[in-house]
Amino acid sequence: MTFVQNLTFFVLAAFVGYEIITKIPTNLHTPLMSGANAISGITLIGSVVVAGSAGMASQSSTIATALGFVAVVMATVNVVGGYLVTNSMLDQFRSDDGRGGD
């Protein structure tokens, strides 16, 4: 893919993001931030590619593998922790619905 194609994704995603996120009520700003935070852990894909594809053949690729390993750990913390925290936050909001009757 070319740089310009990638730029196209970038610009269109920015507009989609703007349209959706301006509609989110202030009540949900923390879960939004936390959920978006988890999405930014998508960099895990990049981490997997560089951690997995570099072998131990040369000194420099050993460095790349080590960097990839650290990146995998950090991105996974971001993804798993981010989604779990968002979920427990939203559970608290959801419990309010069930409480309606009492």
Add this chain to the structure above:
Amino acid sequence: MVAVLGGLPDSVLAFIYLVAGVMFIQGLRDMTHPRTAPRGNLISAGGMALAVGITVLVTEILSPVLLFAGLLVGAAVGGWLAVTVETTEMPQLVGLFNGFGGGASALVAGAELIGMFDAGSFQLGVTATAALAGLIGSVTFWGSLVAAGKLHGVVDDSAVRYDGEQAVKALFLVLAVLAGLHLVVRPTLIGSVPLAAWVPSYWLLVAAASILGVLLVIPIGGADMPVVIALLNSYSGLAAATTGFVLDNSVLIIAGTLVGASGLILTVIMCESMNRSLANVFFGGIGEESESDDEMEDIYEGNITTTSPEEVEMTLDVADRVVIVPGYGMAVAQAQHAVAELAELLDEAGVDVEFGIHPVAGRMPGHMNVLLAEADVPYEKLRDLEEINPTFSQTDVVIVIGANDVVNPSANEAGSGPLAGMPILDVGEARTVIVNKRSLSPGFSGVPNPLFARDNTNMLFGDGKETMQELVNVYKENH
């Protein structure tokens, strides 16, 4: 380990990434309502699992043990942090996770550059976006660590200002940009000497950007943290998006950009809620000692009325409508459960109870909403600034707990003070205002609050949790 799905055509992989991208978008769309939000989070997580899963399957993994060890360790640490966190520690945890995403992006870009060095080919678009990813990712990582440290109380959370501050920051920014330019223009050489295989100019950039990240957040005081956390959130997305350019990966670009947009919008909302520009938050001097004690005495002397839980209970007894205004002090005192119980008691007694929540109350966007939701306050009772302000004139009692600057009427007066022009909750319009605070000390802005001296304001001094619990007990005895 040979790639399990190594024969998968690139177009199929791109299609699966597209599906994941759509799931992220739908996940965010569902966040527009509390009822659909949990589903949205699951859809988003599903998109992530799909994207990561397919990537693991198609990549030819030369060191599978290492990769899976990394995934396991990360999942264990992230899961443990998420499960054991207290609601009051949520802001720093969100900040910390943010930083990890940004840091990972910077490392991935660096590792990819090393891989390209081995292959002997650098492309202009790749080195330029790698430099950006390194810059944004490193600033995000270190900035987030400092922010989380301030929120957790392990780093001084006051506004740390020093002489020549802006010049020092500019120096490290210039250093990072120069290293980035070198990476773009001469990726393999320093002068005419071949560069080492680990691409030192990139790591020089990372080092300069790391110091810059620390320096940017250190001077920012606690009450400005909602802006900082939202902006770093945006950066972690942008770091992922730029890493997507480096790796030529569509789903990284789409997902990263969505997060970048989301964080940026929250940042703008937070800044508007304080009537300050982003530049002012980062480089301005709020939080310095701007008022003398004499001036505070002038305003407060002889004009402060104090009250007791018993008196407040009597006032509440004849009220038809009560609005509770929480601030960061409620979070510090962990008073949200007592406050929620009081609101429930009033509600059962037929009083119309609502919460008025300022957008920058607390330490992250929506902080008060999460605390009150945890204490089982129905979200229908939580009103934002625009909704609640017109109702204060028909409100009998306002209870302000642990809030100060967001209810300071001097923000409405002309002038150039730190609060000038900031939209506030006009609680003074109500018939009676009860302010629960530990003392008359000013809020983060350092500006004394004339609200406390008004005739219709009664000060209920004491720790938030204890005082509210006492009020709840007195209320129960009499009903």
